[in-house]
Amino acid sequence: MKQPTLAPRLPLLAALAVATALTACGRQHDDELTAGQKLDNAVADAKQAARDTKKDAQQAMNDAEMSASRAADTTARVSTDMAITAKVNAALVADDKLKATQINVDTREGQVTLTGKAPDSQSRERASTLASAVDGVKQVNNQLIVDNKNS
Known part of the structure; x- marks a missing residue:
């Protein structure tokens, strides 16, 4: 079974990073953070979103493999x-x-x-x-x- 690549998800991840950065800018304690800290927080949030997306994709792939296996057994x-x-x-x-x-x-x-x-x-x-x-x-x-x- 062909493994999905990360390339099709790059625009989604970039959008998540931008959205996270914009959200981070609106936080109340933003006045206390430097621009670098804000960027670090946005990057960390984007990385977490990417990990979550990867985990969800892996689970979906595992589910699909199980379904395919059951179908093959039935056939x-x-x-x-x-x-x-x-x-x-x-x-x-x-x-x-x-x-x-x-x-x-x-x-x-x-x-x-x-x-x-x-x-x-x-x-x-x-x-x-x-x-x-x-x-x-x-x-x-x-x-x-x-x-x-x-x-």
């Missing part, structure tokens, strides 16, 4: 789930008894849910076995209904 998880779903679908289509059935596969965080109809109880169990064999599958929730018309 990776969704991509993995999509790959698992595709592999389970391919395994089901390759099976002679299951390829003609309409089985819906949904994957969330490695947990596969099978819904739809199976032609018989053996095919229903075979669908679970095929899904479980796919790399990345943590659990299979088989909600297939045996279609008694075909039994």
